[in-house]
Amino acid sequence: MIDRKQLRLHGDAMALALAKRGSAVVGEGSAWQQACHLDAKQRELKTEAENLQAERKKVSKIIGQKKAQGEDASAELAGMGAVSQRVxxxxxxxxxxxxxxxxxxxxxxxxxxxxxxxxSSEADNVELRCWGEPRLDKVPDHWGIGEKLGILDFDAGVKLAGSRFSVLRGAGARLERALMQFMLDTHADKHGYEEVWVPAIANRKTMTGTGQLPKFEDDLYKLEGEDAFLIPTAEVPVTNLYQNMILNAQQLPIKHCAYTPCFRREAGSAGRDTRGMIRQHQFDKVELVQLVHAEDALLALDELLSHAVAILEALQLPYRLVNLCAADLGFSAQKTFDLEVWLPSQNTYREISSCSSFGQFQGLRAGIRVRDAQGKPQAVATVNGSGLAIGRTLVAILENYWQSDGSVLIPDVLQPYMGGLTQIEVKNDKKGEET
RNA sequence: GGAGAGGUGUCAGAGUGGCCGAACGAGCACGCUUGGAAAGCGUGUGUACAGCAAUGUACCGAGGGUUCGAAUCCCUCCCUCUCCGCCA
Structure with a gap:
């Protein structure tokens, strides 16, 4: 949430900055215009109501005193009913x-x-740097690789739940779990994050705190008969751990890592990435979240980004770093770096982590504050990012570690988590027949 | 899911219509005291909004209602705890 005082004092400058996202954001009929319009009206009404309340309070007190002393208070009482109605x-x-x-x-x-x-679009995002040698030989799609290895089963996912669901088997399932463990261990042991385990369901208030609601309800899975939703990212529960709290300055920075499943309806992406594991309704992710003092937000973002990068580099996956332009920025973000991993079958880089600073936006919404040097509560800044999206990492490994005999090597750092397995071999088992 | 109890400030815990933004205590901060500490004494100690400020208003789980006046009475909802049932 933007700061309402800032809105009043520096509205024009804010409008200018907001317009970088696209003119519609501050244009005719926008929430911005409505807020500007309502600010003064809302204050006027409040002031008037308060004045009247003060009056009522004063007279009521006199009535109470008179009655206590057995005096007649009918003069004061007269007309108070009307005042009360007006209040x-x-x-x-x-x-x-x-x-x-x-x-x-x-x-x-x-x-x-x-x-x-x-x-004005993602085409204007700025590539900051590339790392690693992109593989340029012909590599099959990850679903082809995975199905040959018998570790990916999309038909089973469709049968059980519907499109955009998948099933992992054997070494594939193990690889998913290995990635989860490797990422969590790295962040907890080397990067100083406290691991948390949180619910995958969040209520409306929690969803509003991080900015998923009220605008993006259509993107969420809502629970029947309850005002609660499946989380689209661990950011939601982890950040809201501190909802409506005033923290001590010494508590900051707070750094959490968490694994959760993530659920997205992908309402607006019909036809995109329909095959494979790139865009699923349910996927696994290890998330990094930091709560810091407002002035430390961008430094924290750089730090957090380096933690996500560390995973990619440990896995020896080529990637590039992109600075998102204003038009491509998420609703709550103040600044975002995307990490994109090289997918040889698509001959392109695909997003595997998105690291953002939210400034005080979420702190204001969720009521997460910290006392400043004067002892006054100020909204904290929040920073978070994927470290990393596990399904997409698995995809990247399948394609980047694929060998021409169809097998896939296991990255060195994952082998301990795979029970020492060094590669996944092609399997010739026949599936049963569907009836 | 059934029955009961309860939700008050950082904590603990009073308060059943006006003198209650809220007792007493603990904690915390500052000061005094002390060789130092403890004890003791004193002072202070919520949030939000409006205002340059003085100050005002609101907030006793949330939302409504009754009343001149509600933490206190009534209604609805939410949550927690205990017991029973069910269950990974």
Whole structure:
């Protein structure tokens, strides 16, 4: 959530910065315009209601005193009913205005940081650097590789749940688990993150705290009969661990890593990546989350990014680092670096981690604060990123470690987690017949 | 799922219509005391919004209602605990 005081004091500058995301964000009928319009109205109503309440409080006190002393209070009592009615009306109006105001505030995206490149689409994202030697020989799609090895089964996923679900078998399932363990161990033991294990279901308030709601309800799986959702990322529960808390300055930085399954409806991506494991309704991810002082946000982002990078480099997967332009920035993000892994079958880099700073945006929404030097609570800044998306990492390993005999080598660092297995061999087992 | 109890400030815990933003205590901070510490004494100690400020208003799980006036009475919902049932 953007800061309402900032909105009032520096509205024009904010509008300018927001427009980097696209003119519609601050255009006619936008939440931005509504918020600007409602701010003054909402305050006027509140002031009026408060004044009347003060009046009522004063007179009520006198009535109480008089009655206590057995005096006649009918003079004061007269007309108070009407005042009370008026208070009720005004108060209701003020509350309504406040609610609508906050609602529109919640629909305004974060303000891009000044270091975010301008742009109108993902084509304007800026490549910062590449690492590793991209493999340029002909490599089959990961689903082809996986099915030959008998470790990927998309038909089974469809049968059990529907499209965009898959089943891992044998060394594939083991590889998924190995990646999870390797990533968590690395972040917990080497990068200083405290591991947490959290629910994969979050309620509306929690979803609002990190910015998934109210705008993106269609992207979430909602639970029947309950006001709760399957989480699209561990960011949601992990960040909200500190929802409505005032932290001590010494507690920061807070660094958590967590594995969770993630659930996304992929409502807007019909037809994209329909084959394979790239875009699933359910996928595994190890997430990194940091809560820091506002002024440390961008430094923390660099640090967190290096932690995600460390996993890619340990796995010897070629990648490139991209600075997202304003138009491609997520709703809550202030600045985002994407890490894209090389997929030889597609002859391109594909996103495998997204590391963002949210500034105080989530801190303001979720009510996560820390006392400053004066003892006043200030919203914390949040930073998070994938470290990494496990399914896509598995895909990258299949393609980058594929050998022309059809087998796939296991990266050195994963072998201990695979029971010493050094490669996955082609299997010739026949599947049963579908009936 | 059934029955019961309960949700008050950092914690513990009073408060059943006005003198309650809220007792007493603990904790914490500062000061005094001390060779130093403990004890003791004193002072202070919530959040949000509006305002340059003085200050005002709101908040006793959430939302409604009754009343001139609600932490306190009524209704709805949420959550926690205990017992029973079911269950990985």
């Amino acid at each position: 009720k009306t005004l108060d209701a109006e003020a509350k309504e205005a406040e609610a609508v105001f906050v609602q529109s505030l919640l629909e305004i995206p974060n303000i891009p940081h000044e270091s975010v490149p301008e742009g």
